[in-house]
Amino acid sequence: xxxxxxxxxxxxxxxxxxxxxxxxxxFDENKIPDIMAASWYGICCSEPPCVNVxxxxxxxxxxxxxxxxxxxxxxxxxEMVMEADFTGIYSGHKVDKCKELDLKYTxxxxxxxxxxxxxxxxLECKVINKIELGSHTQFIGRILDIKVNKSLIENxxxxxxxxxxxxxxxxxxxxxxxxxxxxxDAYKIGLKSNINT
Ligand SMILES: Cc1cc2nc3c(=O)[nH]c(=O)nc-3n(C[C@H](O)[C@H](O)[C@H](O)COP(=O)(O)O)c2cc1C
Numbered sequence: 001x002x003x004x005x006x007x008x009x010x011x012x013x014x015x016x017x018x019x020x021x022x023x024x025x026x027f028d029e030n031k032i033p034d035i036m037a038a039s040w041y042g043i044c045c046s047e048p049p050c051v052n053v054x055x056x057x058x059x060x061x062x063x064x065x066x067x068x069x070x071x072x073x074x075x076x077x078x079e080m081v082m083e084a085d086f087t088g089i090y091s092g093h094k095v096d097k098c099k100e101l102d103l104k105y106t107x108x109x110x111x112x113x114x115x116x117x118x119x120x121x122x123l124e125c126k127v128i129n130k131i132e133l134g135s136h137t138q139f140i141g142r143i144l145d146i147k148v149n150k151s152l153i154e155n156x157x158x159x160x161x162x163x164x165x166x167x168x169x170x171x172x173x174x175x176x177x178x179x180x181x182x183x184x185d186a187y188k189i190g191l192k193s194n195i196n197t
Contacts, residue, residue, distance in 0.1 A: 018168035021084055023074040024053055025114045026064030033098050033105050033114035036061040037088030039169045040136060049143040054136035060092035065139055070111035073123040077165040078178050110144055120164045122147045
């Protein structure tokens with residue numbers, strides 16, 4: 001598509017492209033696991049490795065984060081879109097989501113948060129900071145470890161997006177999309193031979 005220079009203001013709103021779909025898993029005071037779909041999420045520091053997730057105070061996940069100061073992040077693959085959406089519709093205040101989805105779990109060995117079975121990748125995070133932004137509280141979680149499903153790392157160290165098959169969320173139209181084709185190598189395709197880096 002050829003874009004023109006004409007821009008039309010649609011006002012400030014929480015709109016960005018694309019939004020990831022991650023699942024935040026926590027324990028409550030009775031060690032019942034809860035899982036919540038989160039798109040207000042991102043990686044935010046390399047050293048130490050950290051992620052941030054913004055959560056409304058009404059969520060059960062918020063209460064659990066305040067209680068335990070830790071969480072796991074499950075990366076759902078395309079095949080899990082129904083389960084992921086379910087965790088974003090129903091609240092752990094009313095529904096035992098692991099039970100409803102028939103998901104098994106164990107306790108993480110390094111943090112007080114559930115390790116839910118059946119996901120390609122899982123991050124174990126400890127909350128190191130909390131920022132009040134308005135509607136949402138942003139939790140910064142330091143990544144203490146990442147567990148990868150063995151089937152994804154047999155011949156390589158780090159699985160690719162093609163292996164994991166995560167999907168993205170279009171918050172403007174409230175729809176999920178898969179991730180498309182390979183476009184090029186990062187830090188390479190934009191190189192210009194006549195300019196030094
Ligand atoms: C795709 C999607 C993304 C979402 N992202 C967030 C988010 O980043 N932060 C948030 O507070 N709620 C988000 N929600 C809403 C919560 O997932 C939803 O309110 C959920 O029921 C909360 O569960 P809980 O009460 O068990 O924590 C999202 C929902 C969907 C469907």
